[in-house]
Every structure is written in structure tokens, then in C-alpha cells.
Amino acid sequence: MSKGRRGTHCPATGTVAVPNHLGVVCGAAWQRNGTGKETVCARTMNLVRVFPMQQTLECRASQDIVSPFPEQYLKAFGLMVVARVLDDKMAGLYRAGKIQGGVFLGRGQEALSVSIGLALRPGDIFAPLIRDGAGRLAFGEPILDAVRTYLGSALGPMRGRDGNVHRGRPREGLLAMISHLGAMISVVNGGLMAHRFQNRKGLVGAASIGDGATSTGSFHEGLNQAAVERLPLVVVVANNQYAYSTPNHRQFACDDLADKAAGYGLAARHADGTDLEDCLRVVAEAVAEARAGAGPQMVFARLLRLCGHGEHDDAQYIDPRLKESAVGRDCIEVAEKRLLREGWADAKAIRAVRQTAAREVDEAVATVQREPAPDPYKENWCALASEHLGDLFEHPVSFPAISPISSHQSHPTPSSQP
């Protein structure tokens, strides 16, 4: 391996990968200047310098570099593994009673999700939904944001005011979802309208939703609005066969969900949600079309949710025949086999990817467990940005004396809605 001024040379592919390119293989954002620590590049087993758990989204995946295909595949695989490891860790902490509220996993949806994040650039808008851990990482969300929000750290982006998947950094294009499905689509539309007013060209917005959200009025209104305004919107529908416990046949009655797109005048593409290559290609095409000004695009991907709705849900309602069918394949296992089959990585390299992911997640959890929880006595309890306009309510009693919990002393709750 030779280190050039601008990047790291990968002898295996003969390409030069700039740091922000390789950094995301290990689930971390890359910063070109300053000092970082060394970690293993999944692609080549070379040591590269990355900054794990960077706290801004300033350096994202993709940028303007078009990766040679195997490299893009490997990068995506690395992010999927980090997302899965992070999910598994959160699930474990939930079962150990360390997380307040719910835990919602992206298990089975990583290939589709990561493809969205990798297709986006700085300045784009991304409205992830509850199973988009991989897409968030690819878009540049630090692992710490997830861990801090789940564990309720005062230092996290939501500072204990909101939890689990309801996190974001709207100023950096990462919207913080509300629970009401379909509602984020029009918010992305509005961001794209703002870009148009501000004459910021070449930017797109992506919204991730599921089969259940296609039944909402918000979904309909948002898509119609995007079509009327001809916005560079990409809506990616993860049809994971169940909305909570409700199967497809109780959710919609059209033959193919993608038929809905034509009704709005939108372009539609299908993707196999279990196949990383297909997801990468189809989502990238849709994003490129939107970026080129072809109007709003939709991607419909079939996959199976390989977990409950949340970790409180044992998902016993999932049809075992689906699990055994092609749609029930685990996209990470499929991708790993492909890597080995094509010779793009060996078992040792894949092991290294998993080890790196585990270490980064463990480091994040260890960091957050030492962080303070929000302090109700220091909270300003004002929902307004214009604090001077806050209404004044008399409280007959002062706050009761409580023992605030720290971020690692949470108690479990039986279930929670996202």
C-alpha cells in the first residue's frame, strides 16, 4: 500500500480511494486533515486512517467519486455490517433493560437502506424511517448519534427529548422522523422547494418508507405534490411484507405496489431488496434520474423484515413459508457469499470487517455509558425558539425530588411505538 497525498492506493483494484471513500467502509466518517487512528480497510486489509464516530456529517459517502463496482459493493457491505452489529448491540442492551422505550431494527433491510445513503451527496436531504440504520451510516450519521439517542445521553442530537429512531440533524439534511407514517415525504418536498427558491441545483431528496405507509393519506399527498412540483424526490418503498403484524394482503389490493406510481405520474423501478447489487444499481439510477431533472422517482423493493416490528415483538405472525422463500434471504449473507464467490474479499477480510464494526460499536457504547443523562432541573421546558414568547403556567408544586437516571441505568418498558 502506498499513501499518496490525496488518498490511499489499493493494489488489488489499482484504484486510488480518497479517505472519505474508504472511511465509510468501517462505518466512520473521514476527515482529510488532522489526526485519526488506524483501522482496517475491508477491501484490501490495508491500514487506513479514519476518524471513527465523527460528530458531524460533513464528510459523507460517495461524494462525487464514482467507485468501481466491487469497491462500491464492499463499501456498502461494510456499512451493512456496522448497521447489523449496531442493531444487535441495541437489541442486547434493550433485553438487558438498558434502553428506555423501544428498539427498532433494520435487520433484512440493510442492502436497500445502504443504497439510499450511498447514492446521496452532501446537500441532499434524507428522511430515513425506522429501519434505515445502514442508510443513515452511509449518509454520514455518526454511530454515536444512534447510541446516544438510544441510551438517552444528554450529549446526543436529541438530548433525551426524543429517542431511538427519532433522531436527525436537519441542518445537515438528515431529517428527524415523526411516528406518523408518510408524513416525512412532504417535508422532503418542502426542503427541495427551498433548494429551488435558493437556486441550489443538482440536489435531491430521498424518503424511505414501508409497505404500510403506502396506505396513508400523507403518502398520497406527498407523492402528488412532488409530481405537481416536479421535484427531485426519490421515494424508496421497502415492502417488507408486514406493517407491524399486518400482511400485504390486508394492506393493499393492487397486484403490485409499484402500480401506484403511475397514478401520480411518477417513474417506478423494482429492486430485489435481498440483493445488494440490485439495490445499489436501481437506487443509484433513480437518484441519478432525479438529479438530472427527470422529476420524482420511486423504487419498490421486496424483502422480509427479519425481526419483529420492534424488539418487544416476537413476530410469531410471520409466515414461515416467506422466511424460506427467496424474499426471506438475509441480504448480508447474500452479499457475503457474493464477495467470496467473486473473490472480492476473502474470509479473513470479512472477519476483519466484522471485528472493526464490533470494536467501533463497543467503543461508542462505552463512551455513551459514561455520558450524563438529561437533567430535568437544567431543562428549560420551553418548546419555542422564541423563548420570550413562552406562556407562563403556574405550577402549584415545584418539581418533585427525583433521582435522575443516568444513560446506562435505564429500565425496560414492555413496548413502545416508534
Next chain:
Amino acid sequence: MSITYLEAIRAALGKALADDPRVFLYGQDIGAFGGAFKATKNLAKEFPGRVLDAPISEDAIVGAAIGAAIHGMRPVIEMQYADFSTPGFNQIVNQAATHFWRTQVPCPITIRLPSGGTSGAGPFHSQSMESLYAHYPGLIVMTPATVEDAYSMLLEAVAIDDPVIFCEHKRLYSHLKAPALPTEAMPVGKARIARAGRDLSIVAYSAMLHDALAAAEELAGEGAEIEVVDLRSIKPMDTDTIMASVARTGRLLCVGESFPWGGVTAEVVARVATEGFGLLDAPPQRLNAKDTPIPHHPNLWLVHRPTAQTVCAAARNLLRM
């Protein structure tokens, strides 16, 4: 030369568009058509590309306003009628109202609600929604009762970094006139003593202010000096001015056009009863519309909501207590 309440709103929209490139208007039929009530008449021509017709999608209209606000714009939304804000309710109370609290990123949107009853408008074109929105943390709710306030408060609404529900009363649109647009204004959050008195305080807002003032005038002929407080904004609510008035008069009647269960009048009475119990010489009273949907026929409608006559009757009763 005089200017109507509606013209003041149009003038404020024009000034906001002219002064701030971040401002745009979005709503149904507001472009070339100029809006159902002509509040945006000529603005699309004057500000090309910045007065946008929207599909009949209140949820998406508000959602898009939120997205644009997060990304640096100052959208002003027109709901065709306040009643039609209910399909956008989710975006308003769950997305806009919570956004700053959750993310520390402000959501400066203004939602104009043509509110209140006019004769013959019926159950779905007459509602007053201010109490619903005021219930939610994170929203500011303005209820201007005068031409001057319609102008200055709308400009303030656009400038404020939080989502503002701007309840403009349809009955005032063309009937209420002022000699000119104001050059100065009271700050948002301050109530106004619309008429000074010492025997009884009537607290009102929006169009009901004028019924309260008419009642006060009539009662003056009977020797009663009624003080009338115009709340101007119901959230924040200027409790101090209400309490000071009740301290002067010892009697409180709060009048609102919306339904009787809960709401602004109940909030005023609750605040005075809990914080100013010792100021009261008689039980605080409230007068609202009846607890039915708003009727279509004028005979029914005139009795459904408070009027100067019923305000007078309520005040006389209270003066006798």
C-alpha cells in the same frame, strides 16, 4: 381613505414578500385567482414564482412548509378555511410544533386560518380552531381583532422563529375598517385594554371583541362601566393584563366564539380562579357558542354563537351577583 381588515392582511403579505426573499406563499387557489377571499389578490403577479397554488392536500401543504422552513425559508400558508386545517393537523401539531424542541432547528412557518362564522356558512366553513392549536406546546396562536393588529401581527408572525397559527376572522374581512395601516404596534404576547371600565371585565378576542365593545357601549347607557380586554394572542396569553383588569373590576366575563368545552375562555377563567381568586367579587363567567356543530340557517346561527345581546345579558347577570 380607509383600509379593511382583509386589505391589511394583503398589505402585510405584500410587505413580507417585498422585504424578505425567504418568504413565499403557498395554498389553494392563492395564485392568479387571488385566494377564496382575495387575500392574495395580485400578489402572484407582483411576486412571480413566490405565490404558489397548491393541490388540495393540507397535510402536504403544511409538510412542505415545514421542510422549506427547516431549509431556510419563511413560508406563509393559507388554509382556505380554518376548518380545512384538520387534514393538516398532524403536520402542524406533531411535526411543526415539536420540531424545535426535538432538534433545536426552528420551524418558522405561518399558517393563516380564515376563522369563525359568517351567516349561512354552515358546519364546515365556520369553525374557530384556536383552542385546539393553543393546546399544543410549540405553537404561537394569534387572534387579531383589529385592522392594525391584522397587519402588524401578521408581519410579526412571519418574523417569529416558531410556527404561528394566525386566526383571521372572516366576519371582519370587509366590515372592519381603519383609517390607515399602523406605523407602530404592541408586541405579540401583550393584551390590550380596548375600553377602560371599573365594574366588570370582559375578556374577548378576535371578532368577539366587537360584540363585547358593543355590549359595553349599551351597558354604559345603563350606568355600568365595562372594561374590555382584547387578548390579541391567545398563546402566549397575557395573564398579567387580565389579572390587572380583574383587580380593578372584581368581575370577569370571558367571551369566545368557539365551542364551550375547554378552550380559551376556560383557560382564562382557570387562570383567574387559580391565581387571582382573591380579586374576584363574583364567580367568573364564560360565554361561548353552543355545544353543537355550527348551524347553516341564519336563524339558528345567530343564536348559536354569542352576540352583543347575549354578552349584555351575561354581563347584567354578573353585575347583579
